Amino acid sequence: MQFEGDIRIPSGCAISGMFSRSGKKMNGEAIIRSISTMHDRSNGLGGGFAAYGIYPHNKELYAFHVFYDSVRAKEECEKEIMANFDVTVAEKIPTRKMPEITDEPAIWRYFGLPFEKLLKDTQLDEREFVARCIVKINTQIKGAYVFSSGKNMGVFKAVGFPEDVGRYYRLDNYEGYCWTAHGRYPTNTPGWWGGAHPFAMLDYSIVHNGEISSYDANRRFIEMYGYKCTLLTDTEVITYIIDYLNRKQHLTLHEVADVIAAPFWDEIDRMPQAEKEKFTYLRNVFSSLLITGPFSILLGFSGGMMALNDRLKLRSMVAAEKDDMTYVASEECAIKTMEPNPDKIWAPKGGEPVIVTLNEGVDA
Amino acid sequence: MKINAENKHFQDLNNEVRFAEDTEITIENCMGQRYIGSGMSGKHLTINGIPGNDLGSYLNGGTIRVNGNAQDATGDTMNEGEIIIDGNSGDATGYAMRGGKIFVRRNAGYRAGIHMKAYQTHHPLLIIGGEAGSFLGEYQAGGTIIVLGLDSDKKAPVGSLCGTGMHGGRIYLRGEELPPDLPKQVQAAPATPEDMAKIDGWLDEFCGIFGVDKKEVLSKNFFVLSPNTKNPYKSLYTFN
Numbered sequence: 001m002q003f004e005g006d007i008r009i010p011s012g013c014a015i016s017g018m019f020s021r022s023g024k025k026m027n028g029e030a031i032i033r034s035i036s037t038m039h040d041r042s043n044g045l046g047g048g049f050a051a052y053g054i055y056p057h058n059k060e061l062y063a064f065h066v067f068y069d070s071v072r073a074k075e076e077c078e079k080e081i082m083a084n085f086d087v088t089v090a091e092k093i094p095t096r097k098m099p100e101i102t103d104e105p106a107i108w109r110y111f112g113l114p115f116e117k118l119l120k121d122t123q124l125d126e127r128e129f130v131a132r133c134i135v136k137i138n139t140q141i142k143g144a145y146v147f148s149s150g151k152n153m154g155v156f157k158a159v160g161f162p163e164d165v166g167r168y169y170r171l172d173n174y175e176g177y178c179w180t181a182h183g184r185y186p187t188n189t190p191g192w193w194g195g196a197h198p199f200a201m202l203d204y205s206i207v208h209n210g211e212i213s214s215y216d217a218n219r220r221f222i223e224m225y226g227y228k229c230t231l232l233t234d235t236e237v238i239t240y241i242i243d244y245l246n247r248k249q250h251l252t253l254h255e256v257a258d259v260i261a262a263p264f265w266d267e268i269d270r271m272p273q274a275e276k277e278k279f280t281y282l283r284n285v286f287s288s289l290l291i292t293g294p295f296s297i298l299l300g301f302s303g304g305m306m307a308l309n310d311r312l313k314l315r316s317m318v319a320a321e322k323d324d325m326t327y328v329a330s331e332e333c334a335i336k337t338m339e340p341n342p343d344k345i346w347a348p349k350g351g352e353p354v355i356v357t358l359n360e361g362v363d364a
Numbered sequence: 365m366k367i368n369a370e371n372k373h374f375q376d377l378n379n380e381v382r383f384a385e386d387t388e389i390t391i392e393n394c395m396g397q398r399y400i401g402s403g404m405s406g407k408h409l410t411i412n413g414i415p416g417n418d419l420g421s422y423l424n425g426g427t428i429r430v431n432g433n434a435q436d437a438t439g440d441t442m443n444e445g446e447i448i449i450d451g452n453s454g455d456a457t458g459y460a461m462r463g464g465k466i467f468v469r470r471n472a473g474y475r476a477g478i479h480m481k482a483y484q485t486h487h488p489l490l491i492i493g494g495e496a497g498s499f500l501g502e503y504q505a506g507g508t509i510i511v512l513g514l515d516s517d518k519k520a521p522v523g524s525l526c527g528t529g530m531h532g533g534r535i536y537l538r539g540e541e542l543p544p545d546l547p548k549q550v551q552a553a554p555a556t557p558e559d560m561a562k563i564d565g566w567l568d569e570f571c572g573i574f575g576v577d578k579k580e581v582l583s584k585n586f587f588v589l590s591p592n593t594k595n596p597y598k599s600l601y602t603f604n
Contacts, residue, residue: 037396313474333396333414
């Protein structure tokens with residue numbers, strides 16, 4: 001069987017997300033119901049969820065979710081983790097045996113913090129230290145794959161239909177203020193557990209519907225900054241781009257959207273002077289990070305969620321609001337099943353981000 | 365007859381519609397089921413809830429009325445009949461339509477009327493009561509698209525690049541100004557009395573269906589967009 005990295009996959013897919021600005025915690029049942037209305041957008045070769053605010057008892061610790069193909073991989077990976085992190089919890093992620101989900105790897109999670117001495121020695125910012133450890137494990141230890149590495153959040157994904165994946169991971173037992181979900185339709189490969197969405201790096205997680213045509217241009221640029229695109233999937237490179245622009249270059253998420261879904265030059269020509277200068281600057285400096293081709297993505301991060309379409313809007317996306325809740329999905333039905341009577345429902349324009357964050361003072 | 369669509373897969377739901385002897389059918393609790401009324405003729409469907417993508421695709425007669433919003437590609441390649449959406453419709457509404465009528469009370473998404481075409485007596489019509497998204501009438505080859513911009517505060521009731529690749533048919537826009545970025549292959553002019561006479565009956569139909577005051581509709585100017593044969597469509601996606 002060929003994994004991602006051996007072969008490239010165009011995909012169809014469905015995405016859905018829900019976010020409570022007041023930090024209200026919701027279990028995974030609603031988001032499972034939501035993504036299952038779009039069952040026919042996926043083909044059973046990948047489903048997954050990201051949830052934020054689910055580990056309140058260990059919220060200060062990095063939560064690593066890891067797939068293992070073999071005992072050897074687990075030993076090697078744990079050695080690496082233990083050498084770098086003060087791990088307080090190591091446990092199997094609870095799952096439910098079911099006929100729809102097969103060929104399971106061993107699925108473990110670890111809560112821990114980098115050893116302070118190591119951090120000092122390497123002179124790295126804590127998040128950069130963690131990111132490098134994850135990249136090292138994922139590129140160098142065969143059969144081990146860290147698929148979630150943020151604080152107080154977690155990714156749960158598998159090969160299967162998303163609603164089955166949700167039940168498999170017992171998501172009714174987790175409570176978060178933000179959930180995103182993905183149903184996958186890879187058409188050219190068998191699909192692989194690690195290749196399912198969300199794709200995550202630190203607390204950033206991405207679910208993506210689309211097929212970007214700028215993959216190689218984006219990859220060549222981002223690999224100059226220490227990232228390794230090992231999966232050959234669009235989603236991986238998009239995650240790294242956002243990590244690079246937002247975490248490393250300190251661009252705001254609005255600016256990130258302005259880079260990856262930049263307006264056309266003739267639109268920029270019609271802008272007022274100040275805006276014209278800003279957009280010209282962003283397009284010139286980050287020209288290789290313009291993402292072209294169809295995409296609709298949902299980015300999860302600590303305390304927020306961003307939805308974004310490509311600038312030509314070649315994929316569908318609908319957003320809605322009700323009281324403190326914001327919903328985004330590929331299809332309106334996926335929202336209506338969570339909230340039958342939204343206060344407002346609209347289709348965001350191509351390249352126009354929808355960004356929601358926790359209300360001020362909310363500590364979720 | 366009534367069909368409860370709750371928890372029904374689209375295949376089962378659509379078979380029930382297809383094999384129903386009754387010609388008046390109401391679907392309740394619709395939740396994203398695709399292809400409803402695909403290829404249908406001679407039946408009248410009413411849908412409560414949210415129909416899925418490709419509602420009324422290849423429709424060949426009869427009517428579909430949605431009490432609420434519709435999703436993407438409504439009326440995809442429809443041939444005859446009527447689709448009435450008493451709310452918003454998604455992207456690619458009236459995709460490759462080649463006959464029949466679609467009436468949308470509120471807004472339509474991107475690429476409404478893309479690839480619309482006409483042939484002999486087949487002359488498709490798409491009326492959007494609110495605003496349309498970008499690329500309205502992209503590659504339009506025939507038929508008529510009317511955007512009324514009711515309840516819209518925009519000067520032109522459409523998004524960017526309206527009529528890109530247009531090479532046939534007509535687009536009527538009601539509003540104060542033309543969009544600032546009309547592609548070169550489109551020519552635009554204020555509607556003449558003859559232009560307005562051509563769509564008068566259709567406006568009556570729209571107003572009748574949704575209970576809209578026609579005086580209100582006619583209270584603003586209309587512009588007519590048609591292909592500029594002196595400057596035909598070449599390319600968009602390279603070098604920008």
